[in-house]
Amino acid sequence: MKFNLKNKTVLVTASSSGIGRATAELFIKEGAKVAICSRNKENLLKTAAEIKAALNIEPMWVVCDINKLPDIENTVKVVKDSLGDIDVLVNNCGGPAAGYFEDMKDEDWEYGFNQVLMSAVRFTRLVLPGMKAKNWGRIINITSVSVKQPIDNLLLSNVFRSAVTAFAKTISSQIGKYNITVNNVGPGFTLTSRLYDLAVIKAKQSGESHEHVLASMANDVPMKRLARPDEIASLIVYLASEQAGFITGSTIMVDGGIVKSTY
Numbered sequence: 001m002k003f004n005l006k007n008k009t010v011l012v013t014a015s016s017s018g019i020g021r022a023t024a025e026l027f028i029k030e031g032a033k034v035a036i037c038s039r040n041k042e043n044l045l046k047t048a049a050e051i052k053a054a055l056n057i058e059p060m061w062v063v064c065d066i067n068k069l070p071d072i073e074n075t076v077k078v079v080k081d082s083l084g085d086i087d088v089l090v091n092n093c094g095g096p097a098a099g100y101f102e103d104m105k106d107e108d109w110e111y112g113f114n115q116v117l118m119s120a121v122r123f124t125r126l127v128l129p130g131m132k133a134k135n136w137g138r139i140i141n142i143t144s145v146s147v148k149q150p151i152d153n154l155l156l157s158n159v160f161r162s163a164v165t166a167f168a169k170t171i172s173s174q175i176g177k178y179n180i181t182v183n184n185v186g187p188g189f190t191l192t193s194r195l196y197d198l199a200v201i202k203a204k205q206s207g208e209s210h211e212h213v214l215a216s217m218a219n220d221v222p223m224k225r226l227a228r229p230d231e232i233a234s235l236i237v238y239l240a241s242e243q244a245g246f247i248t249g250s251t252i253m254v255d256g257g258i259v260k261s262t263y
């Protein structure tokens with residue numbers, strides 16, 4: 001299947017590692033002009049060099065803390081100046097702090113709000129004029145299975161990813177007339193540094209090894225394994241394609257079947 005993504009300008013946020021990076025790589029393989037961003041210049045340099053070594057194309061990279069509006073404005077501007085108006089925006093973020101209600105102070109709530117919800121709102125606001133002018137656009141938010149099945153110790157993720165889901169659904173009905181789709185992809189357990197860190201936290205609490213925690217996570221999945229980041233990226237790239245032009249306002253899980261609800 002040809003996805004018609006050649007020369008489209010794609011910005012994947014929070015993408016120096018994990019699912020964001022895998023997504024950037026897959027878009028490059030499809031011939032898109034790709035920009036990645038994260039807080040850490042060294043991580044970006046390393047990732048860009050590794051991608052260049054593997055695919056012979058180096059993504060554009062921008063240092064951007066997605067919790068900060070000036071960084072977001074700068075990122076959209078420099079990507080637009082270098083690669084043209086953004087056709088495909090993938091809103092990713094780092095995982096919000098883990099913890100239960102009693103653990104969360106106001107600062108944690110405010111950080112999570114900016115990290116998960118406002119980053120998606122702000123990037124979307126800045127790319128929409130260009131998408132409307134071209135009468136074409138794709139916005140894909142990376143959320144979590146937590147929007148369907150809240151995870152006990154991930155309160156901030158449960159709350160703010162649900163807000164992103166409602167945001168996407170609401171704006172999808174207003175911008176469909178410009179041929180712009182907005183969708184959410186919900187990863188299940190995916191083997192990245194985020195999952196590793198969560199396993200280490202859980203291991204400390206339970207007294208088990210983190211290897212045991214990861215193995216038992218995999219055992220809870222009907223497919224009996226953890227996802228690879230590129231398996232999440234595959235759906236994201238499909239949703240950006242011409243073929244997915246009638247899918248909007250949807251939330252699709254890539255979770256190996258772990259969410260138990262039928263809808």
Ligand SMILES: NC(=O)c1ccc[n+]([C@@H]2O[C@H](COP(=O)([O-])OP(=O)(O)OC[C@H]3O[C@@H](n4cnc5c(N)ncnc54)[C@H](OP(=O)(O)O)[C@@H]3O)[C@@H](O)[C@H]2O)c1
Nearest residue numbers: 014016017018019038039040065066094095189190192194
């Ligand atoms: N892995 C899973 O099992 C899973 C499951 C469900 C949902 N998710 C969600 O999917 C998203 C991606 O997860 P992942 O597993 O790929 O995470 P990851 O491997 O930890 O990668 C997170 C990325 O976000 C960047 N980042 C973090 N904070 C940032 C900030 N303030 N500004 C800019 N970039 C920032 C990091 O780069 P720098 O450190 O270089 O800034 C890194 O590139 C997360 O929101 C996660 O919660 C993951």
